[in-house]
Amino acid sequence: MQNRIKDLRTIYDLTQDELAERLEVSRQTIISLEKGRYNPSIMLAYKISKVFMCRIEDVFIFEEEEKNG
Amino acid sequence: MQNRIKDLRTIYDLTQDELAERLEVSRQTIISLEKGRYNPSIMLAYKISKVFMCRIEDVFIFEEEEKNG
DNA sequence: ATTAAATGTAAAATTAACTTTACGTAAAGG
DNA sequence: CCTTTACGTAAAGTTAATTTTACATTTAAT
Numbered sequence: 001m002q003n004r005i006k007d008l009r010t011i012y013d014l015t016q017d018e019l020a021e022r023l024e025v026s027r028q029t030i031i032s033l034e035k036g037r038y039n040p041s042i043m044l045a046y047k048i049s050k051v052f053m054c055r056i057e058d059v060f061i062f063e064e065e066e067k068n069g
Numbered sequence: 070m071q072n073r074i075k076d077l078r079t080i081y082d083l084t085q086d087e088l089a090e091r092l093e094v095s096r097q098t099i100i101s102l103e104k105g106r107y108n109p110s111i112m113l114a115y116k117i118s119k120v121f122m123c124r125i126e127d128v129f130i131f132e133e134e135e136k137n138g
Numbered sequence: 139a140t141t142a143a144a145t146g147t148a149a150a151a152t153t154a155a156c157t158t159t160a161c162g163t164a165a166a167g168g
Numbered sequence: 169c170c171t172t173t174a175c176g177t178a179a180a181g182t183t184a185a186t187t188t189t190a191c192a193t194t195t196a197a198t
Contacts, residue, residue, distance in 0.1 A: 001111075001112065015143085015144060015145090016144070016145070016146095017143090017144080017145095025186070025187085026186065026187050026188075027145090028186075028187065028188080029185080029186055029187080031145075031146065031147090032185085032186080035146090037185095038184065038185055038186085039110055039111050039112055039184085039185080040110075040111055040185080040186095041108055041109075041110060041111065041154080041155085041185070041186090042070075042108050042109055042110065042111050042113075042114040042125070042129060043070060043108055043131075044111075044185090044186090045111040045114075046129075046131045055124070055125075055126060056111070056124075056125050056126065057124060057125065060111060060115075062112075062115045084173085084174060084175085085174075085175070085176095086173090086174075086175095094156070094157085095156070095157050095158075096175090097156075097157065097158080098155080098156055098157080100175075100176070100177090101155085101156080104176090107154065107155060107156085108154085108155080109155080109156095110155065110156090110184080110185085113155090113156090
């Protein structure tokens with residue numbers, strides 16, 4: 001499973017620390033999520049999607065994206 | 070956090086066992102989720118939404134629903 | 139060169155998700 | 169009555185998420 005956390009964080013101009021604070025998790029959690037070391041709980045996934053003002057499915061990519069059509 | 074798993078499972082006419090099998094989790098996991106004993110991982114939440122052919126946000130209710138106004 | 143901010147790694151500890159096993163109850167059908 | 173099916177509880181065990189602490193690296197500014 002992939003995610004767009006790092007990209008979105010950059011777009012929103014947030015540091016890992018700032019994002020961690022907003023989500024009320026540790027910075028390690030942000031790093032691990034960005035690095036794909038593990039998958040978040042649904043609550044954390046939801047909170048992340050709220051910070052980035054989108055849906056969970058917009059942050060987390062479950063399926064292989066169709067590359068060509 | 071609330072969820073509509075039990076309702077959706079009934080609508081789709083699935084037993085806890087059948088749903089568990091489809092999701093590749095134990096029946097205990099289904100019971101615990103339906104009873105709200107804990108929250109699923111995002112992967113499990115995603116799989117559940119797929120079984121019920123909807124979005125994660127349609128199965129899991131994160132915010133308090135607006136009751137009036 | 140030094141400081142500070144941001145990012146990263148590593149590892150041990152804690153918490154939460156999930157499994158496994160065993161047992162209890164209620165409804166439906168033989 | 170007896171069996172089967174579906175749902176439920178309880179508790180112990182395993183795995184994965186998350187925290188905490190400590191330290192290393194890079195980049196930008198002084």
